[in-house]
Amino acid sequence: MSNNHTACQVNYEEVEKNICIACRKVGRKREEITLLAVSKTKPISLIKELYEIGVREFGENKVQELSEKIEALPTDIQWHMIGHLQRNKVKYLMGKTTLIHSVDSLRLAQELQSQAEKHNLRVSILIEVNMAEEDTKFGIRSKDTEAFVRELSSFQNIQIQGLMTSAPNVEDPEENRVVFRKIKQLAVDISKKNIDNVNMNVLSMGMSNDYMVAIEEGSTMVRVGTGIFGKRNYNI
Ligand SMILES: *Cc1c(COP(=O)(O)O)cnc(C)c1O
Numbered sequence: 309m310s311n312n313h314t315a316c317q318v319n320y321e322e323v324e325k326n327i328c329i330a331c332r333k334v335g336r337k338r339e340e341i342t343l344l345a346v347s348k349t350k351p352i353s354l355i356k357e358l359y360e361i362g363v364r365e366f367g368e369n370k371v372q373e374l375s376e377k378i379e380a381l382p383t384d385i386q387w388h389m390i391g392h393l394q395r396n397k398v399k400y401l402m403g404k405t406t407l408i409h410s411v412d413s414l415r416l417a418q419e420l421q422s423q424a425e426k427h428n429l430r431v432s433i434l435i436e437v438n439m440a441e442e443d444t445k446f447g448i449r450s451k452d453t454e455a456f457v458r459e460l461s462s463f464q465n466i467q468i469q470g471l472m473t474s475a476p477n478v479e480d481p482e483e484n485r486v487v488f489r490k491i492k493q494l495a496v497d498i499s500k501k502n503i504d505n506v507n508m509n510v511l512s513m514g515m516s517n518d519y520m521v522a523i524e525e526g527s528t529m530v531r532v533g534t535g536i537f538g539k540r541n542y543n544i
Pocket residue numbers: 346348369390391474515516517531532533534535
């Protein structure tokens with residue numbers, strides 16, 4: 309892109325190219341993958357720069373920040389809640405998100421069901437899986453995922469669309485290939501059970517460091533922050 313584009317517009321196009329390269333490598337179609345621009349901690353102005361080049365899907369990890377950004381930005385943006393969600397914040401999300409990626413407990417799911425019912429909504433969610441079983445991460449353990457999905461399948465105001473995971477922070481993204489492969493297999497296995505009210509169409513995995521490997525292993529949604537917006541500064 310020419311130099312009248314801003315840094316994050318150029319970065320976005322670069323990520324876009326890499327996605328195409330990964331798709332070509334394994335014979336997938338570009339349309340199978342959604343690129344989420346993870347805008348947490350980043351200002352409205354940068355989101356607007358991406359909006360100008362047609363970007364409409366953004367990911368945030370804090371309810372307060374998400375709400376402020378929704379207020380300030382065009383209504384045709386699709387917002388994804390990708391961060392850990394506390395039950396007392398669920399009510400503020402109703403009707404605002406396209407997809408909540410981080411459902412990882414029965415109590416959270418119950419609150420989502422109850423609020424969604426109250427607002428007469430059907431809320432799309434992913435089940436967050438702690439695939440690598442890291443102590444520091446949220447998420448359901450792999451072996452408990454099917455039972456959890458079955459439990460939630462009776463919640464009429466929740467629609468399970470698939471699984472989400474955050475792979476470990478590694479030096480070489482190849483190290484995460486096995487993690488991605490395993491969660492893809494888990495999604496396929498659950499999908500084969502044909503559980504009522506449950507979809508396994510979305511596989512949200514791959515971040516700045518490893519999204520190409522994630523795509524090669526079946527990701528349908530990559531969540532890229534740093535690779536588009538640059539490093540985050542949490543000290544301001
Ligand atoms: C911050 C965040 C991302 C983006 O991470 P980058 O490494 O900056 O691309 C993706 N997913 C989740 C859940 C996040 O919290």
